Amino acid sequence: MTVQEAKFEYLLRLGDSSLIIGHRLSEWCGHGPILEEDIALINIALDFVGNATSLLAYAGQVEGKGRDEDALAYLRDEREYRNLLITEQPNGDFANTIARQFLFDTYMYFLYEELKSSKDETISAIAVKSHKEITYHLRHTTEWMYRFGDGTVESHERLQNGLNDLWMYTSEMFDMDEVDAILIKEGIVPDLNKVKVSWEKRVHEVIAEATLQIPVTVFKQKGSKEGKHSEHLGFLLAEMQYVHRAHPGAKW
Amino acid sequence: MDDAKQLEAFEAKIASGAKIEPKDWMPEAYRKQLIRMMSQHAHSEIVGMLPEGNWITRAPNLRRKAILLAKVQDEAGHGLYLYSAVETLGVDRTELLYQLHTGKAKYSSIFNYPTLTWADIGAIGWLVDGAAIMNQTALARGSYGPYSRAMVRICKEESFHNRQGYEIMMSLAQGTPEQKAMAQDALDRWWWPAVMMLGPSDDKSPNSDQLMKWKVKMESNDAIRERFIDRTVPQAEFIGLKVPDADMTFDEKTGHYTHGEINWDEFFEVIKGNGPCNAKRLKDRSEADKKGAWVREAATAYAAKQIKERAIA
Numbered sequence: 001m002t003v004q005e006a007k008f009e010y011l012l013r014l015g016d017s018s019l020i021i022g023h024r025l026s027e028w029c030g031h032g033p034i035l036e037e038d039i040a041l042i043n044i045a046l047d048f049v050g051n052a053t054s055l056l057a058y059a060g061q062v063e064g065k066g067r068d069e070d071a072l073a074y075l076r077d078e079r080e081y082r083n084l085l086i087t088e089q090p091n092g093d094f095a096n097t098i099a100r101q102f103l104f105d106t107y108m109y110f111l112y113e114e115l116k117s118s119k120d121e122t123i124s125a126i127a128v129k130s131h132k133e134i135t136y137h138l139r140h141t142t143e144w145m146y147r148f149g150d151g152t153v154e155s156h157e158r159l160q161n162g163l164n165d166l167w168m169y170t171s172e173m174f175d176m177d178e179v180d181a182i183l184i185k186e187g188i189v190p191d192l193n194k195v196k197v198s199w200e201k202r203v204h205e206v207i208a209e210a211t212l213q214i215p216v217t218v219f220k221q222k223g224s225k226e227g228k229h230s231e232h233l234g235f236l237l238a239e240m241q242y243v244h245r246a247h248p249g250a251k252w
Numbered sequence: 253m254d255d256a257k258q259l260e261a262f263e264a265k266i267a268s269g270a271k272i273e274p275k276d277w278m279p280e281a282y283r284k285q286l287i288r289m290m291s292q293h294a295h296s297e298i299v300g301m302l303p304e305g306n307w308i309t310r311a312p313n314l315r316r317k318a319i320l321l322a323k324v325q326d327e328a329g330h331g332l333y334l335y336s337a338v339e340t341l342g343v344d345r346t347e348l349l350y351q352l353h354t355g356k357a358k359y360s361s362i363f364n365y366p367t368l369t370w371a372d373i374g375a376i377g378w379l380v381d382g383a384a385i386m387n388q389t390a391l392a393r394g395s396y397g398p399y400s401r402a403m404v405r406i407c408k409e410e411s412f413h414n415r416q417g418y419e420i421m422m423s424l425a426q427g428t429p430e431q432k433a434m435a436q437d438a439l440d441r442w443w444w445p446a447v448m449m450l451g452p453s454d455d456k457s458p459n460s461d462q463l464m465k466w467k468v469k470m471e472s473n474d475a476i477r478e479r480f481i482d483r484t485v486p487q488a489e490f491i492g493l494k495v496p497d498a499d500m501t502f503d504e505k506t507g508h509y510t511h512g513e514i515n516w517d518e519f520f521e522v523i524k525g526n527g528p529c530n531a532k533r534l535k536d537r538s539e540a541d542k543k544g545a546w547v548r549e550a551a552t553a554y555a556a557k558q559i560k561e562r563a564i565a
Contacts, residue, residue: 023309026305026308026309026321027309029301029305029308029321029324030298030301030302030305030324030536030537030540031536031539031540031543032540032544033540033543033544033545033547033548034544034547034548034551035298035328035331035332035335035345036332037544037547038301038328039325039328039329039332042321042324042325042328043325045308045321046318046321046322046325049314049317049318049321050318052314053314053315053318056314069314070313070314073313073314074313093543094543094544094547146554147550147551147554148550148554150554150557151549151550151551151553151554152546152549152550152553154546154549154550155546155547155549155550155553158546239309239310240309240310242310243310243311243312243370244312244313247312247428247430247431250312250427250428250430250431251423251427252312252313252315252316252370252420252423252424252427
């Protein structure tokens, strides 16, 4: 695998995760628990879609086969998608969404903090811009962690259930393979073990402060790096891609 | 001061062009009419998120997806801004939402039509926001300070929405035969509802002289409708689409279009709740509210604990 190929693959991993979690958040539009949250969730979804657009556009350039961000977003199938499994999980109730966002936002926060000093100028520039946005996202989800954890008995239970259900998808966030090895050597991406240390520390602190328990999961799910997803992704892509695919080559 | 003198001072203030502010004296009829209008407007923004939100996940490319997200977020922001403005008249948001969910309060009837294709997103921005701007730019000159200021800000954003909608239609009209057909179909379905959303014709809706004098209502429905049609018909022609009104004529002398007969029966049926999506829109909003109850309770409980802890510390 060349550095170029590794970079393309890595950009898909980052871009797809943002695109898919942005899609999930946008499903809340008009159905949020309170108007302020409708606004917040749409706004955050927009940040993710913007971030995905930058990353996929750059992925297309790196690949050099004439695919732009839309070709990558709309014309790849499930097995070609590289988003983390946690990002495609359905919204569930609002506590479940908050649990998913908290676990992922914390990951993204520490990962992008490292990516800011990437030796690839474009990745570094995208990370600098995105990290500012992610800082707000993480603040937003962390506040809800406290509110639900230490709010009512019902909210506490709902959030704990959300964390328990999603915990099995967290370990693959830190799995590394040949792609990581090549790019770490070039100083383009960080060692995810470093990100893992920061993630664990922060997640444990917030969960404790929110009077919740760290879930115990025996089995860890993985597979996104090889495009092995949960059944949810196929439906999500069918919905997302159908207009684009129904009109091949059309301009919008 | 007795009521007659206060009314005189109130009317003199409006006549001078000054704004009425929340703590100023105002007649009960003025306050009630504003609550009705402003809350209808707020509800329309919020219910309007549903037909447009319907296409966010299916937007045909990433640019359109981002624009639509930003647009719907604006609409939600307008709703929040307007609910806050209504609160200055002494009714809180919970009460206003209760009125919406129980069918006591109305919202713009146009949102009871379904968005069936991507072109409907173009049609809504172009026609629905276009018609709304005609009304709202007039309302920006209204007498109630918080509402008139809200309108200034909202109209700026609505102008963007209007242009993005027209731009969607333009791209489709210049696209493949299927895309052009999609655009024409959307215009065919949204034209009459947009023409009607500006309200019943003047003979069916006599303007209260009092509301005009108090600058609550600024222009008659027909006058606003005429401006909307005059502006929109050439825009349709420019991109090669046809407004679905076989009887429409252009009067060279007056420089205005004369539209064919409007099916007011349909309008009043939709207002009564018999439009294609009335039940669904209300159900979606009520369910979101019900499902969110535990969230709001948790936030309140947590905030109370924080205050208590701070008090102890």
